[in-house]
Amino acid sequence: MSLQSPLGRVRGLGASGNAVHHWWVQRLTSVALVPLGIWLLVSLVALPSLDFVTLVSWIGGTWTASLLSVLILTACWHSRLGVQVIIEDYVHDHGLKMTSLVLSGFIHVLLAALGVFAVLRIAFGSPL
């Protein structure tokens, strides 16, 4: 049962309930990104070389392709939430704020799609 009056709800003066979800997903993605981020950094430094053939055969591996895809999706999600908070805190003009939020969302979804598609193409298509 909600104690909020119907008038308060239509005016948008009450909590929408989204904040808890935002908070929770940000924590969840940050926990996942601790091992994933360390794994990517260590792998990139430890690879014998960064030439095309080495990278393509590394990324094409089952584990690398899977972990990289998960990392890209998680990082894009985490980044979207973080950028959202920064925009909400520093952009005060309502119209500009909404435009930036929508644009940031679109860019993050596009980045996630590009990243996962690139990994899958390397893994399946052998672009040699």
Added chain:
Amino acid sequence: MRERPLSPHWTIYRMSRYSLLSSFANRATGALLSVGLLVLIYWLTSLARGAHAYARAQAVLGSDLARVVYAGLIVAFCYHLVAGIRHLVWDTGRGLEKAQSQRSAWLVITVSVLLAAAVCFWALRAREGV
């Protein structure tokens, strides 16, 4: 729309210098890592488009300016990682006392700087002549 109350309000709640600085640094490094995400996706798509596209991208990704960016991203990653773990500890309700959080602020800076220096040193040695 009516003015809503803000919490914690800046007229009654004053953040200490350290917590303000570490909170801002976590945001700034996070924003930098979002840019790093762009670099990662550019790198992956150039690889996916084949050897020629990757060779062309190397002109950007292998430049001296890019190396400076990578060093910056390593520093940002190390700080955001350690500071993020501090946030996760806070979320469990631990370490929130004033003295504890000031101590952990210094711990975060020390550990992340040492970590970043170690990773940069390791990367330089591993990528010698590349």
